Amino acid sequence: MAAPLAVRAASWYLPSHRIAVADLPELAALDPHERHTCRSLGIETVTADDTLGADGLALAAARQVLAEVGLDPADLQALVVVESRAPDSLMASEATRLQDLLGARKATVFSVGGLGCVSVTPALLTARGLLAADPHLEHVLVVHGNKPATPARYRHPVTVNGDSGQALLLGRTGPVRVLDIAQETNGAHWDLFRVPFRDRPVAEWREECRDTAAYSFQLALETRHRLRTMLTGLLHRAGLSRDDIDGYACQNLSAGGLAFTEDALGIRLLPACRDNLDGYGHLGPNDVLLNLYTALDRGQLPDAARTVLINVSPVAAWSLLLIETGHAEDRTHHL
Structure with missing residues (x-):
């Protein structure tokens, strides 16, 4: 029988600033068909914080959720980072950078991803595995900062990307059970x-x-x-x-x-x-x-x-x- 998994607490950093899709600068370079497709997606505004990268968005959400449950980052046991689509630096570690910024010095840390927006699922599977492997482990923090991979937010013909950070504190029990x-x-x-x-x-x-x-x-x-x-x-x-x-x-x-x-x-x-x-x-x-x-x-x-x-x-x-x-x-x- 596999190990249990639950979301003990969850938090999102959603920038207060929003950009109207109609005002996106890339629309001027689109042909009429592409522009019509963009305006027909059902998206009126997107969240945007140009001062933060993917790690900053994830960090903001992580701090929020830890404050909500009263957990000191120094006591965090495991941190799983859902990797960004375009890291700031090659050959560097986004995961350990977040560990340092958050102050999670004792945590087991690594990243997962490779599946686009489905990448939250392998993160949940990984957290379940960690909890199953170590009976002394009480919680795993899963974080992700979502930032467009290119200067343009419109992805023809799919969607328009907004900025956000997500932090999920996972354990064996909680109000949202997987x-x-x-x-x-x-x-x-x-x-x-x-x-x-x-x-x-x-x-x-x-x-x-x-x-x-x-x-x-x-x-x-x-x-x-x-x-x-x-x-x-x-x-x-x-x-x-x-x-x-x-x-x-x-x-x-x-x-x-x-x-x-x-x-x-x-x-x-x-x-x-x-x-x-x-x-x-x-x-x-x-x-x-x-x-x-x-x-x-x-x-x-x-x-x-x-x-x-x-x-x-x-x-x-x-x-x-x-x-x-x-x-x-x-x-x-x-x-």
């Missing part, structure tokens, strides 16, 4: 989106889609099939039916993406997904749990609820999380 995790990947799409950088200055970095038809049709069809099969398996393992699920949330790419997910699975997403898409844009690996907590804060879920969190990345990767919230938060659940 009952099951499913993850699948297909390496055939590993470079569907990429940013060539070695031969050009940062100001000229642009994200390229190798095949927009493959993204819009081939990957969409595969995603529909994968999500349906994964959801069936997830519920079967838990001995649940769709009637036992109180809500669904997913990552925020576009209004069309939310509608696609709803149609593919025959579900209705929690209203928090569209609200956060509209106001924050795409926050990478930080989207899906922010949407869950927003829904909880706004009373969009019952007091005791089971929720499925859906994450898709065009690398391509897919993940589902079966979450229980509400009563019996100190009860241990085994994955």
